[in-house]
Amino acid sequence: MVISFIMAVMETLLLHVSTTGALLAALLALLVIYLFFFASKSPGEDKEPPGPKPLPLLGNLHLLDLKQLHVSLLNLSKKYGSVFKVHLGPKKVVVLTGFKAVKQALVNQAEEFGERDITAVFRDINEGHGIAFANGDGWKEMRRFTLSTLRDFGMGRKLSEEKITEETQYLREVFEAFQGNPFNTAQLVNYAVSNIISAIVYGKRFEYDDPKFQEMVNVANLNMQMLGSAVIQIYNMFPALGPWLKTWTLLMKNIDSNRTLMQGLVNRLRETLNPSDCRGLVDAFLIHKQSIDESGEGDSHFHDRNLIMTVANLFAAGTDTTGTTLRWALLLMAKYPHIQDRVHEEIDRVLAGREPITEDRKNLPYTDAVIHETQRLANIVPLNLPHMTSRDVHFNGYVIKKGTCVLPLLTSVLRDENEWETPNTFNPAHFLDEKGQMKKREAFMPFSAGRRMCLGEGLARMELFLFFTSLLQHFRFTPPPGVSEDELDLTPVVGLVLNPSPHKLCAVSRAEQNTTTQQ
Incomplete structure (x- = not known):
């Protein structure tokens, strides 16, 4: 709804500007509107887990060693905590590390974290x-x-x-x-x-x-x-x-x-x-x-x-x-x-x-x-197999949206x-x-x-x-x-x-x- 409103405002402004200065002013106005909507959320509302800022399309690949992904994720947990998000290319993934966080998700909230996230290759294989x-x-x-x-x-x-x-x-x-x-x-x-x-x-x-x-x-x-x-x-x-x-x-x-x-x-x-x-x-x-x-x-x-x-x-x-x-x-x-x-x-x-x-x-x-x-x-299975949330989940002070891929890192438990x-x-x-x-x-x-x-x-x-x-x-x-x-x-x-x-x-x-x- 917010995005639709911004797009409507953009179209209106572009129809009525004719100079570069006016166009810049219009873009500035859009930025203010955008910040207003996203900064006006109540404290704690839809608070996602922390994580490194992703690059467009590549996500956080510049921070990860795909040959030892479990090691890279463990290193990131030292900075961002036992619950954090990371972008594998364009895909957002929530990573859980340490016995307490993994047990809380897989055992205490088994239904919410009980779906399987099916990656492209396993979709190809298992259909x-x-x-x-x-x-x-x-x-x-x-x-x-x-x-x-x-x-x-x-x-x-x-x-x-x-x-x-x-x-x-x-x-x-x-x-x-x-x-x-x-x-x-x-x-x-x-x-x-x-x-x-x-x-x-x-x-x-x-x-x-x-x-x-x-x-x-x-x-x-x-x-x-x-x-x-x-x-x-x-x-x-x-x-x-x-x-x-x-x-x-x-x-x-x-x-x-x-x-x-x-x-x-x-x-x-x-x-x-x-x-x-x-x-x-x-x-x-x-x-x-x-x-x-x-x-x-x-x-x-x-x-x-x-x-x-x-x-x-x-x-x-x-x-x-x-x-x-x-x-x-x-x-x-x-x-x-x-x-x-x-x-x-x-x-x-x-x-x-x-x-x-x-x-x-x-x-x-x-x-x-x-x-x-x-x-x-x-x-031997350090990353675990990927899970997926079956509904919106409130977890350790964060909100994890329905359909989010979750990696409960077994290496961090063992x-x-x-x-x-x-x-x-x-x-x-x-x-x-x-x-x-x-x-x-x-x-x-x-x-x-x-x-x-x-x-x-x-x-x-x-x-x-x-x-x-x-x-x-x-x-x-x-x-x-x-x-x-x-x-x-x-x-x-x-x-x-x-x-x-x-x-x-x-x-x-x-x-x-x-x-x-x-x-």
Whole structure:
């Protein structure tokens, strides 16, 4: 309304001025009117969070390192506080930093901050389907169905434990084949973790040397790196640039390739579908879809596009994050051998040679603390996924308008100096009480929190415990010959997920090591 009034005044003035001086006077009058309207607001009315002044079109890009955006935003928070705004190109984003602000938003005001902000690249990929980058009734129904089905297939319970225990044996065999020589853990760990999701989704695991399986996992991992790249962040700000960006073109090609592979797997399951023998989540989806079609209920969210996107979301969330965390854990064991010694001692004492089970977690507090501390320090999703306000929100003295993108910065929670004694140091004592038992820490939020927290948390926790404990039971992880612990680099490779820098480790068989020691 104010802008319309000003435009009307401008048109009137321009029609009635004929000299440069008169034109300047008219523009001055407009400026006074503009300032009058915006300065006449009541104190505190529509008070937005503070932030750096944006440049036209570019916003605050001149202040940001897109290769380490989480670091740039943390630095800005030191000047502007725990709630501030920043412009990523023309888009305004509100950033929340520190445990108190993030908890207040995601937990205490979960409904208001519970929508997903869907950036251009995820709009291209998901098209509003699936569970990670969707909103509304479709998202609610897919999330409800997925959670229910995952529970039916034992997510976080005995059935999942059996699948994970079986997969640890396959992974150990591959590690043993290197006979203590250096190798890159990345692909093998990702194959193992991906097989857990495969077993739950498709009802089967894949051999590590299956070329289609390798392609599916490797391309998915490459996509996660590209999704967090500076190029794709620029695309999100200026989508019209897409056809001229090689990274975006390759990403779209990869997405189509993986979608074709997944569709092929779904089609084969559809051809052999037996409603009385549900093999996995895909079968459950197809059976439910079949019943809806037969009942003639009309429009439904149960269609192939939603199925493929839901499966893709589960693989992305359940493979890359868990696999990356496990790789960080093995790297940290090689980096800090004295901590690895304590883990070995506890595992040997408690398990006495038998296979670990989930119930052992409570009797292995130091091992559990090491896993938790790995998740905290590795900080693998530092930016979190973007949220969006569902309505106008009054938050910490500010007003955040409906539809605003909000970044609850997880790195600021996991390394909050007010919550952690040594926030930038690998210190399992963060999770141990004075008696050496596990203690809960509210600021431990690697899975985020609230309505959008990771729905696979239970499965991921079980995987990390069983894989890590089993591997540490059988191997000692060391740097390659000629490389010292100090030379192992903890600098992450930035993507949507923070991966360890490329490296090799030696997995030395503890059984052989003990035999050699005894001789």
